[in-house]
Amino acid sequence: MKFLKIWRTFKEGLKNFSRHWWLSFATIIILTLSLYVVSVAALLGIAANSIIKNIQDKINISVYFNPEVSEKEILKIKDDLKIYQEIKSVEYISQNQALDEFVASENNDPIINQALEEIDENPLLSSLVITAHNPNQYEIIAQAVEGSGFRDKINQINYEKNKATIENLNKIVGLTEKAGLILGTIFLLIAVLITFNTIRLNMYSRKKEFEIMRLVGASNLYVQMPSIFEGIFYGICAAVSAMAFLLITARLIAPLTKGALQEGDLLSFCFQYFWIIFAGIIMLGIILGMVSSFIAIRRYLKI
Amino acid sequence: MIKFEKVSKVFLGDFVALENINLLIKKGEFVSIVGHSGAGKTTLLKLIYAEEQPTSGKVYFKDRDVSTIKKKHVPYFRRNIGMVFQDFKLLSEKTVFENVAYALEVAGKSNQEISEEVPGILDIVGLSNKMEKYPEQLSGGEQQKVSMARALIHCPSVIIADEPTGNLDPTSSWEIVQLLIKINGMGTTVILATHDKEVVNKANKRVVVLEKGKIASDIKKGKYTV
Numbered sequence: 001m002k003f004l005k006i007w008r009t010f011k012e013g014l015k016n017f018s019r020h021w022w023l024s025f026a027t028i029i030i031l032t033l034s035l036y037v038v039s040v041a042a043l044l045g046i047a048a049n050s051i052i053k054n055i056q057d058k059i060n061i062s063v064y065f066n067p068e069v070s071e072k073e074i075l076k077i078k079d080d081l082k083i084y085q086e087i088k089s090v091e092y093i094s095q096n097q098a099l100d101e102f103v104a105s106e107n108n109d110p111i112i113n114q115a116l117e118e119i120d121e122n123p124l125l126s127s128l129v130i131t132a133h134n135p136n137q138y139e140i141i142a143q144a145v146e147g148s149g150f151r152d153k154i155n156q157i158n159y160e161k162n163k164a165t166i167e168n169l170n171k172i173v174g175l176t177e178k179a180g181l182i183l184g185t186i187f188l189l190i191a192v193l194i195t196f197n198t199i200r201l202n203m204y205s206r207k208k209e210f211e212i213m214r215l216v217g218a219s220n221l222y223v224q225m226p227s228i229f230e231g232i233f234y235g236i237c238a239a240v241s242a243m244a245f246l247l248i249t250a251r252l253i254a255p256l257t258k259g260a261l262q263e264g265d266l267l268s269f270c271f272q273y274f275w276i277i278f279a280g281i282i283m284l285g286i287i288l289g290m291v292s293s294f295i296a297i298r299r300y301l302k303i
Numbered sequence: 304m305i306k307f308e309k310v311s312k313v314f315l316g317d318f319v320a321l322e323n324i325n326l327l328i329k330k331g332e333f334v335s336i337v338g339h340s341g342a343g344k345t346t347l348l349k350l351i352y353a354e355e356q357p358t359s360g361k362v363y364f365k366d367r368d369v370s371t372i373k374k375k376h377v378p379y380f381r382r383n384i385g386m387v388f389q390d391f392k393l394l395s396e397k398t399v400f401e402n403v404a405y406a407l408e409v410a411g412k413s414n415q416e417i418s419e420e421v422p423g424i425l426d427i428v429g430l431s432n433k434m435e436k437y438p439e440q441l442s443g444g445e446q447q448k449v450s451m452a453r454a455l456i457h458c459p460s461v462i463i464a465d466e467p468t469g470n471l472d473p474t475s476s477w478e479i480v481q482l483l484i485k486i487n488g489m490g491t492t493v494i495l496a497t498h499d500k501e502v503v504n505k506a507n508k509r510v511v512v513l514e515k516g517k518i519a520s521d522i523k524k525g526k527y528t529v
Contacts, residue, residue, distance in 0.1 A: 008408055019396060212392045215354075216453065217382040218409035220375070 009222065013229025023202050024234065030198045031238035031285060034191030036245050039281050041187045043246065045180035047269060051260045052173050056135050059166060062093075063145055064125040064155045071126065077150050078128055084144065086137040091129040098124040125155055136170050139163075192288060199234075199292040200299075203227065207300040220301045224294060231293030235285030242285070243278050246270065304330040304492055305351060305461070310360035312346050312516075320346040322516045324360070328494065330460070333487040335503045336496040337527055338513035344496035347513070348463050351494070352384050353377050365460070382410055385454025385491075389466035391446045393438040393453075399425065400434040403453045410457070420456060428452045428482060444475025451482060461492045468499050480506055503527040 017024050065074055071094060078090050093101070099122050106112050116123075130145075132138050142159035145151075203210075213223045247270055254267040263269040270277060307326040313319050321343045328334050336344050349355040350362045353369050362369045364383075372380050393402050403424060404417045412420075425431045428448040438446050447467055454462055464483060468476035480495075480502050487493045497503060503510060503526065510525030511518060 004413070005411055209394060209396075212394055213405070213409070214378065215352075215381070215386055215392060216406045216409060217378050217457070218405075219378040222378075222409050 005222065006225070009225030010229050012226035013233065016226055017230050017233045020202075020206075023205070024230070027198050027202055027234050028237045028241070031195050031234050031289060032241045032245070034195050034288070035238055035242035035281055035285050038184070038187050038191050038284065039242060039246050039277070040249060041180070041184045042280075043250070043266075043270070043277070045176070045184060047257065047261060047266055048176045048180065050262060050269070051257070052169070052176065054260060054262050055169060056173075057131070059135055059138075059169065060129050060131045061138055061142060061157060061159045062127045062129050063157050064127045065153055066155045067095075067125060069126070069153045073150075073153065074126055074128065077153075081128065081130065081145075084141065086132050086134070086141055088131045088133045090131075093127045093129060095122045095124055095126050098122075098127065135166050135173070138166050192292075195288045196292040196296065199231065199289070200296040203293070203296040203300065210297065210300045214301065223301060224297050227293040227297050228290055231289035231291075232286050233289075235287070235289035236282060238289070239278070239282040239285035242281055246277070246281075304328055304332075304365060305494075306363040307347075307350075308361045308363070310350065310357045310362055312343075312350065312355065313358045319516050321350075321357075324516075324518060326511065326518065326521075328492065331487070331490050331492055333484065333493045333506065333508040334495070335506060335508060335510045335525075336494065336513060337498060337503055337510055338519075339498065342513040343516040344498075344513055345465055348465050348494065348496055351461075351463060352381055352386060378409070382406075382457050383459055383461070385451075385457065385459040385462040387447065387450050387454050387462065387464040387467045389469035391438070391443075391450045391470075393446055393449055395438055398435050398437055399430060399441070399449050402438070402449055403456055406453050406456050424452045424456050425449075427455070442475070443471050444478060447471060447475070447479050448482070451479070451486075455486065455491075459491065461494065462486060464493065464495045464497075466497055466499075467495070468497060468502055473501060476502055477505065500527040 071092075074092060078092055081087055081090050099116075102124060103113065103116075130141060132141055138159060142157055145154070145157060210223050214220070247267070250266045250270040254265040257266040257269075258264070261269050263272050305326075305328040307324045310321060310324040311319070312321040324347065336347060338344050346355060350357055350369070351364065353372055356370050364380075369380075394405065397405065400421055403421045407417045407420065422431060422434065425434055428451055430445060430448055430452065433441065433445065438449065441449070447470075451462075451467075462483065467479050467483075471479065476499060483493050483495060484506060495502075495506075507524055507526075510520075510522050510527070512520045
């Protein structure tokens, strides 16, 4: 019996959806715009976070050791440093490795090669490259290294040089998170209000129909169900179109984000998380459509 | 069957629609409620099918106080009452068949039951050849017959007709009243609110006259005297 009623109201909803196609079309456009704005805001937020993470991973501080300190000693210090919770990884760069990297970074410039040959010894120092879990922990790490027992073996810590960059990044991270949250909430509220109003107008145009249904003995739920299904159909259609627009947007912005994301660019990011993003938009669309219909129709049911 | 006990209804702005109404309608009766516009006829009917609640007094339907029916149970209660309105209240996007079938669908009747019962009732009102038409393709009289078929489909114990002939020509009006009399003959209680003099006189049944919210007269086999 219950299944029969659900099936009937589902069919009724589908009929209303196609019969009032112009109204459905208008509602879907508004819902698509709302979903698009919210998902673009969310996508940019996630992408910005990923970009920042990517930059964070590239930030580190190097501790250079005096030439007379042996590799064995440095490796012992490396093990000691690993105890700190704040430290994510410590990498040992030997003098030779440093030289190879330097030469490679200068694209085997013949002038530099010649200069190195003239010096006849490796002018670079062995170092430990420390990466922290969080960029705001570098200061503590730098202080810890400065105050450690092996301070006299250290030639230089490049923290001061990177300090400004690290602090700036910290600020940007904080700001993006806050701005993303505030903007996202505002967009979501606007989306909810616009969608709700559109569906309310849609329901208003059919209030006489609801009154008749009630008088004929239909329970409130029976009158509401077709509209709730309609809301779900709006949500699904709008989510599919919003997803299409989102991919087009990602494709347009993709060249700007090349290399900034671990996933490559924004478009590959979208494709990698396609199902998660799509599921999110569909869920939001269905909830928006369904809840708006449910609330809008209650007015005409004297509940 | 239906009893009004000292019923008054006051709307916002102290507009008194009904004042101290005492009325008893027995099972199988045909009662015409007559009076000028604004006399309180529609309000009286609305109190029976729980669309309005009395400000004071009690309305009983089959010994049950209507005001004690919970809101969520009102739709089920209404399936005991067939309702016919002046503006027909048909769903314009449904065919004649679908309009009548809807009343059964909401009650959870199976498709088989619906396909058996609907043509039968449409035959009684004389519309079996117009089942697939939409309301706008029918005349006023035919639309009212669809509305009556819908009201009858549950085999209700009471039919409430609120100005059913208000939008119809005299011939169609008489057809509708004849149909009501026929239904009444089968044992269904009929309550007809109207200000159509012809209709009341031809029916020659009990007449309750309402004036400014009060019962002015109640005559067993009456004529329209307002």
